[in-house]
Amino acid sequence: MRIRLLQILVALCYFILICQLINLAVFRSSYFRELADKNCIRFVPQQGGRGKILDANNKILVTNRLSYDVLILPQSLFQITQIFEKLSFILQISPEQLMEQFKRNYTEPSVPVCVAKNIGLDKAVQVEESKLNLEGVIVQTNVMRYYPYEKIAAHILGHLGQIDVWRLSKLASYGYKAKDIVGVGGIEERYDYYLRQQDGGISIEVDHQGRFSRLLSYFPPRNGKDIGLTIDLRIQRIVEEILDNYIGSIVIIEPNTGAVLAMASRPDFSPLSFLKSNSPKLLSELFNNPYAPLTNRAIQGQYPPGSVFKPLVATAALELNKINSATTFNCPGFLRIGRRDFKCWAVHNEVDLIKALAQSCDVFFYKLGLAIGPAKLHEFADKFGLGQLTGVELPYEAKGNIPHPLLRKMKTFQRWYDGDTANFAIGQGAVLVTPLQMVRAIAVFANGGQLVRPYLVRSIDQKDVSSSHQKIEQLPLKKKYLELVRRGLREVVANPQGTAHVLANLPVSVAGKTGTAEAPGGTHAWFVGFFPFEKPQFCAAVFLENGGHGAKSASLLKEIIERMIEEGIILP
């Protein structure tokens, strides 16, 4: 009897064991499997390098460099304040700041937390050396963006930053993840898909002490593709140096192809300030600066063109047979339209087209404008690519604005007056353009009637893509009229009374048009032109925001051309 009972007890014991075994190994198997993998499988990420950005002569504008981050593994921390004190002594960052970073980035006890980014090599070595006292502190090497010329072409290149919610929502389907580093603004953003590296890594098996046991798999990191720009670093540097201390923008393009050789905007920023984590103050300064240093004025700034709009009006009048080369008007210094006197900046008396362009006579162009009519003016401005995106490979380009009586009526229910036409004809009123649009419009006179699309990217991953990026459109303009306007543009510089006579004494012959556009806060100074006159190779727009008279811009261009000759870029 007692044996029988014991027999049942024994069977029951073994039955319970089998039940528990099935419970662990079958029902909770996936949970334990995960734990077992976590025990012994480690993923060691290997970063690929983001693609480089090169200039026209394959000079490096942006590349990568190793940087060192300090990470703390929370689970091995026992005396957190002590460690922060020691770290702060080495890194020269206050313990409070470290603590703040630690709290902000903390996710899980087993995930290392980044407390200081981009410390120098010397500090990294110091931390590594005192690692015995700093339990749970890890120094991680990262591939970091490096700008050999710091601020040069910052607006074109853009910078890097952590992906934001808005971008993530659009890019998630392309394999972007939260906390990814992506390009923000400029080429970095537009060509992020190409520049982006693919991070790889090795998954290894480790033993109980975390020592390597064997290799499970290796996924090689892939570097991003290099982007070659049409920017000529030499010209870009000259332009940036000369534009310093001004607010505005300079764009130089190659008139026959549309290749952008230089594009600068001021005030500017340093892309590096986005990489340093300990510079939130610097960043908020950038964002709150009233002069908007992050704005690329060459494509995002919309300004009234003023007199630089006049060559377009002249072409329109010639094409529509409203005037010919012999037509003259009298300029008494003003023109009465309706009940208002529209002033000219001087009394020019008898003016023909050439003189009107050279001396920038407003009355002449009021009359042309009235003769052409606003609808036709709009049509011609449209032909020259104003009021529309140029299609340059940069994000967030602005369209500008070209008024039209119908549009105005539709939008604001206001009438169009002749006075509006007059303002339109001298590039004032509702006319808004970007410097890039303007340089593209003036290139039409330089290259014999072709509207080019400005482009920045000549090669992707060593492959020449310039032919697919440039787009040249022949405008239906008569050669002789273009030639006439060209002569007028040359007179602007060559004629002693021309508004840009400062450019006359250069070894190269320059043609162009100044503009002094009325704007709140002072007139904008414009100069758009091309040089050498006979066989144009460069087309430039110099724009100074509230910079005064157009001649100021012309003198800036003079300095640029002098420097370009000095450096042998232009052969006189």
Next chain:
Amino acid sequence: MKATTRILIVSVVIAIFGILSIYSSTSRKEGEFFQNLYRYQILRLVLGLCVFWFFSRFNYRRLWDWTYFIYSLVLLLLLLVFILGIVRMGAQRWLKIWWLTVQPTEIAKIMILLFLARYFSKKEPDDVEVKASKFGLIKALIIPFIFTAIPMFLIIEQPDLGSGAIIFFIFFTMLYLSKIRVRYIIIFVLVIVSLLPVSWHFLKPYQKARIQVFLNPNTDPLGAGYTVIQSKIAIGSAGILGKGWRSGTQSQLKFLPEAHTDFIFATFVEEWGCLGGIFLIVLYWLLVQVGIRTAQSTTDHYGQLLSMGIACMICIQSCINIAMTMGLMPVVGVPLPLMSYGGSSIITTFSALGIMANVSKTRNIF
């Protein structure tokens, strides 16, 4: 099939599983010593089989006369452990005699069995009834307990709480199986239960920690709880079919401590899966079952107690060990009989099985 053959087949299969697991868990360790462990174990299996053969031929009734001699010999060995024992992992459990390392605790378990079987199956020459049914309280409980308590105390002081507990369990099973009055058993249980809270204070700190960890393994995941957690991970991650021989990550990469000794069950299940584990448990059950059948069919009370005691010893040890690897019991240093690495354990188990085989063979003499 004869009982001897059954015992032999089942025990050898278990031992081979043990050797395979020992090989698997030690082959990737550094050092010749660990990599050769499986060879020693094979040697011990052969030795164990010899011992088995010897005891299955040796008439167990003759052990009756040797009982007191064996008892005093084991006591001597246990005392010697205190004087000459080797200290390993903070415990003094091993005795080195020339080149042989002996764990007297293992022998003590058999010794207690022999002693109690003899004690409870005494007969008067003129009476067929077993004496035990007429024992008073002192003879039924106190005297056998004193005899058990002396070696048990020595073992617990080594310290080896697990083996002490097993001897206590053996004592209790023998008490239950003997023909003493039921009321004595009830008295014994009540006394023990009332003493349990007091005994907490006599535990060593690490033993207390183990029990606390058993109640909540996550209190100290890197300390006392580590072993159980890793062992559960090893068993749980195996799935139905296991990871394959020599492919268990937990044991191969040494996340599982004591993978070839006390936690060999986890090593085995990790590589052979849930099905392998069930198969192994069934094997132990079969072995115990043979012992119980033998006890049921023999008429000799001494043989009955011996065979039943041996079966229960194997059952208790295997249950405690397996339950502990699966987190059903606090961690105690109890080897899995026939599987775990260790010479004393496998040889004493085989000799016990030999005695059991002999009981089944000679049951018809009386």
